[in-house]
Amino acid sequence: EIVMTQSPATLSVSPGERATLSCRASQSVSSNLAWYQQKPGQAPRLLIYGASTRATGIPARFSGSGSGTEFTLTISSLQSEDIAVYYCQQYNNWRTFGQGTKVEIK
Amino acid sequence: QVQLQESGPGLVKPSETLSLTCTVSGGSISGYYWTWIRQPPGKELECIGYIYYTGRTKYNPSLNSRVTISVDTSRNQFSLKLNSVTTADTAIYYCARERVGEDWFDPWGQGTLVTVSS
Numbered sequence: 001e002i003v004m005t006q007s008p009a010t011l012s013v014s015p016g017e018r019a020t021l022s023c024r025a026s027q028s029v030s031s032n033l034a035w036y037q038q039k040p041g042q043a044p045r046l047l048i049y050g051a052s053t054r055a056t057g058i059p060a061r062f063s064g065s066g067s068g069t070e071f072t073l074t075i076s077s078l079q080s081e082d083i084a085v086y087y088c089q090q091y092n093n094w095r096t097f098g099q100g101t102k103v104e105i106k
Numbered sequence: 107q108v109q110l111q112e113s114g115p116g117l118v119k120p121s122e123t124l125s126l127t128c129t130v131s132g133g134s135i136s137g138y139y140w141t142w143i144r145q146p147p148g149k150e151l152e153c154i155g156y157i158y159y160t161g162r163t164k165y166n167p168s169l170n171s172r173v174t175i176s177v178d179t180s181r182n183q184f185s186l187k188l189n190s191v192t193t194a195d196t197a198i199y200y201c202a203r204e205r206v207g208e209d210w211f212d213p214w215g216q217g218t219l220v221t222v223s224s
Contacts, residue, residue: 004150034210043200044151046212055212087151091209094166097151 002026002090006098012106019075021101023088028068032092035064035073038100039084047086048073080105108133110201110215118195118222124188128201128215135159135177139204140184141211142175144197152197156204157184191222 003026013019023033035048046055048064051071061076075082083105088098114126128140141156155165157175165173169188177184188195198219202211 032209036211043214043216044211045214046210049208049210089151089210095153095209097153099150 002029002093002096004088004090004096004098006086006088006101008101009099010102010104012104013075013078014106015080016077017106019078019082019103021073021075021086021103023066023071023073023098025069025071025090029090029092031067032090033064033066033071034089034091035062036087036089037082037084038087044087075103078103078105108203108213110203110213112199112201112215112218114218114220116219116221118191118220119224120192120222121190124186124191124195124220124222126186126199126201126218126220128184128186130182130184130203135179135182135184137206139206140175140177141202141204142186143200143202143211143214145200145217146194146197151200154186154188154199193222196220196222 005024007022031051033051036044038044047058052064063074065072085100085102087100109131111129118124136159139156142154145151155175157163157177163175172189174187198217200214200217202214
């Protein structure tokens, strides 16, 4: 099983500042990686697939990068509505998720 | 806009069978893969398995012997059965859609909490 490890567990960022979230795979997943956002009491929402392609309707401040085993989700200018838990998911071999990064306002 | 809604008992006794249904509205169940995902308290999301609208299934090997996913295209629903449950099966259960050739999930249902307890 491919293990996905996200860091940090919690990220405190001031409004308007950049947030950088990391996701590492235990073996190469090529570019077969997705990112999701989950706000309290809501279903997860797809943000990014193919490591760097934004899903329909996702604001341009969200961007994804990386390939192989190291991936990054960047929120270029944090807004209050971005407070959520963010998960990465690989789909190169079955489907496994990271444990999530909680983004909070500093 | 496609929406998914999980339904089923919120409490199941140990050793019994957990049964959930996902109703798809705003679109057809045909032409897609349909997936069950769960998240135990304090743990990461886990993909349980999926079903194609034709009935072809694939399950997580760790749960394979206990899982059955079925589809009812006439009702635009698909279902999950997990037998011989233990407290370790306590989780929020989500249903979600996958497009053919795209192994990510969009959209998801709101999720339903199932507690295994006597």
